[in-house]
Amino acid sequence: MFRPSNRAVNMWGTSLSSAFRTSLACTLVGIATLYGPSSFQRVVALPAFSYVTVILVVTDATVGDTLMGCWHAALATAQTLGPAMLSLYLIGPMRLSSVVTAILTALAAFAVVVIRRTHVLCKRIALGQIVLIYVRGFIMKEEIDPIMHPLHVAASTAVGVLACVLAVSLPFPRLATYEVRQNCEGLLENASTRLKLSLKAASAEEKSSATALVSRVKLLAVQGGRYVKLVKQYQESAKWETFPFKWLLKSACHDVPGNSLEGTFGVQLRGMQMALASTSPCRPYKADDPGNKTVDQKLDSEEVIQATIQKFRNRLIGKNPSSMAPENKLDSLFDSVLEVPRSREDLSSVFFLFCLKLLHCSEEKNGKPAANSGKTSAFAFMHAFKFSLSLGLAVLFGLAYSRKNGFWAGLPVAISYAAAREATFTVANAKAQGTVLGTVYGVIGCALFHHFPLKFISLVPWFLFSSLLMKSRMYGRAGGVSAAIGAVLILGRRNFGQPSEIAIARIVETLIGLSCSIVAEMTLGPNRASSMARAELKNCFKALRESIAGLTGSKPKRSESLTKLRKCVHQLGLYIDEATVEPSFWFSPFNCSCYRKLHESLLKLFDLMHFKIKALGQFEEELTKLEVPVKETLDKLYGDINLFGLLIGAPIKRLEEAIVTKSKVVTDEKLEKGGDAADIELGEKSGKSTTGSLNSCADVRNLVRDAVGSYLEHSREVTDVITDEEKGRDTRRGVALSLSCMGYCMGSFIGEIGELEKAIQELIPHQI
Incomplete structure (x- = not known):
């Protein structure tokens, strides 16, 4: 008998809950805007944005998410309301043209996006309000008031937010x-x-088990x-x-x-x-x-x-x-x-x-976040300029295509703002398909429930489907949200014209907006994810070399270099994920498998560096408890660690250069015929080297084996001078564990570097 997995049950349960609460919020907005008092309907003059706010805030949200959404909606309104009133009052609605409207929209969007500290939800709501205030103001410039029109947009936002609060609280709150x-x-x-299971595996006598x-x-x-x-x-x-x-927070581990x-x-x-994995057979x-x-x-x-x-x-x-x-x-x-x-x-x-x-x-301690560099500030400025340009172009060309429906080109661009890099073509494709699917469903729903007063109740199954789309790899959140908005903007309104006509207009306007986004991204940000992955791979090797070279440095310096390595490896993974889903077009295909292998090896090397630095720190703490002189032995020990850093740094540098020059890594066969070798002790090149050739991992492995052997011998000398009495037993045990951990990491390094070399050897003949 088939039994669904817990993950499948949780996914369906979450999707049903999200669909119910989204439908409830849209129902509340629909009842208020369609059947409320006429005075209320005049104030909430833009019910479409009320629905958009609902989708942005309540989709898969908890009570905390909704309360946070209320705050961000209020902050977004405060950001946009004053400047919009002032600009409309000074310019005058009658003087607005499509060009002036596009410029005002772009400038206001730039001011919102360039502020890095505001939440992405706050930016999306603010950008959506900006599009409606200026574009709608241009469309209806004969009828609007420069002061009341922004207030109507704010009121429409407030109705959507209040509906979200009620929806997540009924029938019981989702916390x-x-x-x-x-x-x-x-x-x-x-x-x-x-x-x-790990302890059982460590005690297992047979390797298979x-x-x-x-x-x-x-x-x-x-x-x-x-x-x-x-x-x-x-x-x-x-x-x-x-x-x-x-x-309820006493056992929530929220801190x-x-x-x-x-x-x-x-x-x-x-x-x-x-x-x-490295013990064969597994034995304690x-x-x-x-x-x-x-x-x-x-x-x-x-x-x-x-x-x-x-x-x-x-x-x-x-x-x-x-x-x-x-x-x-x-x-x-x-x-x-x-x-x-x-x-x-x-x-x-x-x-x-x-x-x-x-x-x-272990007791994890949280350091203060690093200060933002000038490079980050420059990137924030460029990101804001690029987005404001795409939004301005979307508004300009949208109004050129249809003045009546021009804001539909800018609105999808505004509410789908992303604070970080994303797969441009893939996300745009998901948004376009989601919009088409949702719009078509809305048209069908209008045809089937034309005489039904509460036709937007038919959105319940569609919200369930949209929630599942958000969890899919093909559409993701961007496609799911676009599908939900596409349907609700047709089924949740009335007296807006023929559904089929508005559907075609919305699809065309949406495609115009997405096209403008792609053009702006490709013009001002032409770096493909594959190119960024290659550059970040080089940064990973550089950070790894710096981390190894800083082993004998101060404790803050070691921690800083390890943090830099972690960030580089994490960023490389993000670029690989983006490059995997992006189409190659006329470029060479992205070699995903090779980059995955490289990323996996770099993750293991980061783990080894983490444990080595942790063990070194604990060893230095134990040294303060020793009462016996071990200075001479410690000098030898740190000398072994320095030699290890030099030995390991050479092949890493060679692999980094191979990535830059796209040249094959020198093989063992070529080395046997003769070649340059670096002398670690002197830092010079010579035809022959007493320490051996450092141009292949096979040669470095022999040198590292000797260095580890010397390190272990000196480590045993340290533990031998520590008394085995009850007073010194804990110190001796701590020293032995720390030194053994460092020895294991030193021996494992060269194996992972060999895996890096294999992946790069496979990668270079095709492309990097």
Whole structure:
């Protein structure tokens, strides 16, 4: 018997709820604007924008989203009302022409968009109001008043917002607080299952069973990422429910940043996955001393799992993380790790324990956001200019095609404003198709329910369909919103002419507006996503080299370089996603698979850098507790780390140059015939090198193996001088775990760089 998955049930439930509340809000607007008092109808002279406001605010919204939408609508109205009244009063409606109207619209749009701190919803509502105020003012310039006309637009906006508030409150409120709490619980359950399976895999004696468990962990990691995404999505709106629903916020984890959740349940568990994947067969580390306890029988302990998860549950709900049962069971896991392993194969097992300890003991701290640079300010200015130009052209050509329906060219452009880069052609195609689908449905609905007083009730199934479109990959939110607006603007109005005529006019005007957007984007922002991905790939390699070179620098410098690397890798992923869905036209096809491999390897390298910097910081903290002199050994240890940075930096630099020059990476066969080699010690080129050739990962691997071996030997010298008595046992254990983690990361680096080389070798013959 077929049983739908929980994800499918949740999707249908969310879609039905969204469709019901959107239909209810549109019904309230329809009753008020179609059957309200004549005086009220005169004030709310633009019911079309009331429907548009409903779609923008209430679609898939919670109470917090709607309250936030009310604030943004009020802020948008404050931004547009005063300047619009002043400009219309000074110029005079009778002096408006299509050119003057387009210029005024573009200037007002630029003023709204250039302010970076306002929310995207606020900008969309403000831009929609601007189009209606100026374009509608030009269309009806013989009838409007320069003061009352903007007030009518504001009143229409207010009606839509009030309908949204009632819709999300009836029959019971949909709270973002509840959504955050449910997804936090799902995230905790997901993390508990992943941790349990990881511990079982670490204790498995057969490689096949361990591999099967790791595969299940990978699948659960994808689901965990969805939970984190949903928590981050609802946290902002949950803050707006603090006052009216304060009693529900005690266990909502609304104060825990989503980035903290992602770091806690993402990086540490990925590190455990990485350790399990590199251990063959999967086995826990056993100390050489037979008297020490092994962790064989303890890794699957339910008490360890519950202690770790309970600590984070307490932190999420605001309790003291230390207010829990003693952690003796967890501490016993690390009793055997009192020295750095002699075998490199055992490093992965100790790294697993390090990640487990980090998962249990980590307290994420949030730094202040970095100040905006001049480059960002320049990009904000260019983005505002480009958008205002596209909106002005849409208004100009829309009025040239049809003065009566000219605002339909600018309105879709205004309400679909995006604050970041998007796949221009793909999104425009989705908007156009959504508009056509919604308009056709509206015409059919008018034909079938022509004599039915409340014909807009037929929008209920269409809103359900539009909600499903928003969750689809083909249409996305842009296509779904366009489909909903296309239908509601026909079924929710009356006395606007023949539905078929207005449908054709709307479709043509919408296509005019989208065409203007594409032209402006291609003219002023010609960089394709594939080109941006290539440039960002180079930035990733540069950030990686800087992060490696800064390992022995100060702690703030290490953290800053790691943050830069994370941003570059994240941005590369966004460009890859955009380039994947954009059409190639006459350009070479985007090699998505190669870039995905590169992005995956860079993510792993970022994780390795994260753990190495974390371990280095903990090691430096443990050094302050030592009372024995280890300066000479530490100098050797840091020398090994410096040498590692030099060795790893050379192939990364070579791969970066290969991306720039689009030249094949030098292969091992060519090196055997002779070639230039860089001398790491001297920083010079020579025909022969005593340290070996650094032009291939195969040669660097041998050098790194020697460097790691020297590092491990010096690390054991550090742990050997620490007393094994009860007073120094914790310090010795912490030092051994940190040094072993750094050794594992050093050994794993060269393998991932080899994967980067393979992907680039595959990429360059086609294109980059």
